[in-house]
Amino acid sequence: MWKVQSGCNFGLKTFVLSRNAIGVGHARVAVIDNSYVTGKQQQCQAVQLHQPHRCNSSASRLTDYKRGKGGRSSFSGMVATVFGCSGFFGKYVVNRLGKMGCQVICPYRGDPYDVKELKLMGDLGQILFLPIHLEDEASLRKAMQYSNVVVNLIGKNNETRNFSFEDVNYLGAQRIARLAKESGVEKLLHFSSLNACPNPAGHVLPEGSEFLRTKFKGEMAVREEFPEAIVFRPADMFGQLDHFLTLYARPYRRVAGLGGVTYIPLYKKGRTTVKQPVFASDVGDGVVKALLDPGCMGKTFDIVGPHRYRLDHLITYIYQCLDTVPATFA
Numbered sequence: 001m002w003k004v005q006s007g008c009n010f011g012l013k014t015f016v017l018s019r020n021a022i023g024v025g026h027a028r029v030a031v032i033d034n035s036y037v038t039g040k041q042q043q044c045q046a047v048q049l050h051q052p053h054r055c056n057s058s059a060s061r062l063t064d065y066k067r068g069k070g071g072r073s074s075f076s077g078m079v080a081t082v083f084g085c086s087g088f089f090g091k092y093v094v095n096r097l098g099k100m101g102c103q104v105i106c107p108y109r110g111d112p113y114d115v116k117e118l119k120l121m122g123d124l125g126q127i128l129f130l131p132i133h134l135e136d137e138a139s140l141r142k143a144m145q146y147s148n149v150v151v152n153l154i155g156k157n158n159e160t161r162n163f164s165f166e167d168v169n170y171l172g173a174q175r176i177a178r179l180a181k182e183s184g185v186e187k188l189l190h191f192s193s194l195n196a197c198p199n200p201a202g203h204v205l206p207e208g209s210e211f212l213r214t215k216f217k218g219e220m221a222v223r224e225e226f227p228e229a230i231v232f233r234p235a236d237m238f239g240q241l242d243h244f245l246t247l248y249a250r251p252y253r254r255v256a257g258l259g260g261v262t263y264i265p266l267y268k269k270g271r272t273t274v275k276q277p278v279f280a281s282d283v284g285d286g287v288v289k290a291l292l293d294p295g296c297m298g299k300t301f302d303i304v305g306p307h308r309y310r311l312d313h314l315i316t317y318i319y320q321c322l323d324t325v326p327a328t329f330a
């Protein structure tokens with residue numbers, strides 16, 4: 001049995017969390033060491049064993065036990081599930097939420113070692129992990145059942161043997177939104193993509209981007225299942241270990257040409273592509289503000305940076321900063 005001593009003293013008593021309650025320290029949870037349970041809580045506990053998210057007794061909801069003035073060692077009253085926490089942007093979101101005193105549930109699908117860094121982003125017992133599978137509704141429901149906020153960062157920009165674009169960007173998003181609604185989640189923040197549309201124009205691929213098409217379908221499905229969802233449509237995000245600057249900086253993007261010249265293959269030499277990248281940390285701030293502001297419910301935000309750049313200019317600048325080979329485009 002995996003036991004987590006939350007160490008959280010809510011002014012009344014210390015709660016002991018156990019894995020039976022999926023290790024999640026939401027106090028709607030039937031996790032309270034019996035020696036500390038009050039009559040009201042015991043009653044609630046019995047109900048919760050069968051209907052975990054139906055009990056509305058304020059005596060047993062962790063979300064009602066706000067404490068502190070903000071910061072990592074306080075508790076904001078927010079219990080947030082962050083799907084896609086293992087990705088590039090997941091770290092920014094978990095860190096922001098941990099910093100404002102949220103309890104964060106981190107569902108992951110791979111090796112637990114891949115998400116171990118997230119543990120440090122919150123106070124003891126506030127960052128909790130749960131294995132899930134995107135097609136297993138029971139595991140998804142379990143990850144959300146004690147949360148009042150869900151952030152969905154799951155997305156894929158390449159297809160794999162097991163998951164097509166449609167499976168991840170559309171059906172997965174729809175499933176999470178539906179289960180969030182059924183679980184009584186109050187706020188859902190879904191990540192789509194800038195330029196997501198039903199018929200993306202063809203450029204390199206004559207039929208247009210399947211990623212953007214499925215992202216759009218996912219966005220629409222989320223709206224249908226969870227009308228008050230907040231949708232973020234970010235442009236390329238840059239930050240540590242991003243998929244934008246590091247992508248162009250990688251050696252496999254360079255092709256050796258004649259006379260020792262190194263080329264970076266780009267569509268029309270990058271002269272017709274315009275980017276408006278945004279700093280991931282700023283988007284992280286935006287996530288927190290959107291979750292705290294009731295006026296954002298049901299809205300869609302295009303998230304872009306302050307400046308627009310031609311792609312070839314941007315990559316020339318990246319290579320200047322790297323101080324390695326000069327960038328030549330083909």
Ligand SMILES: NC(=O)c1ccc[n+]([C@@H]2O[C@H](COP(=O)([O-])OP(=O)(O)OC[C@H]3O[C@@H](n4cnc5c(N)ncnc54)[C@H](OP(=O)(O)O)[C@@H]3O)[C@@H](O)[C@H]2O)c1
Nearest residue numbers: 084085086087088089134153154155163191193235236237
């Ligand atoms: N980064 C950008 O510049 C950018 C731009 C526009 C939109 N977005 C959108 O913003 C969101 C976050 O971006 P990101 O850069 O953090 O993406 P990322 O690094 O690729 O992370 C994607 C996350 O989704 C998870 N995931 C993918 N397929 C899954 C599946 N079949 N089952 C379960 N989990 C799955 C990944 O888990 P594993 O780690 O296990 O693979 C990972 O945690 C995504 O929805 C992305 O489409 C990003």
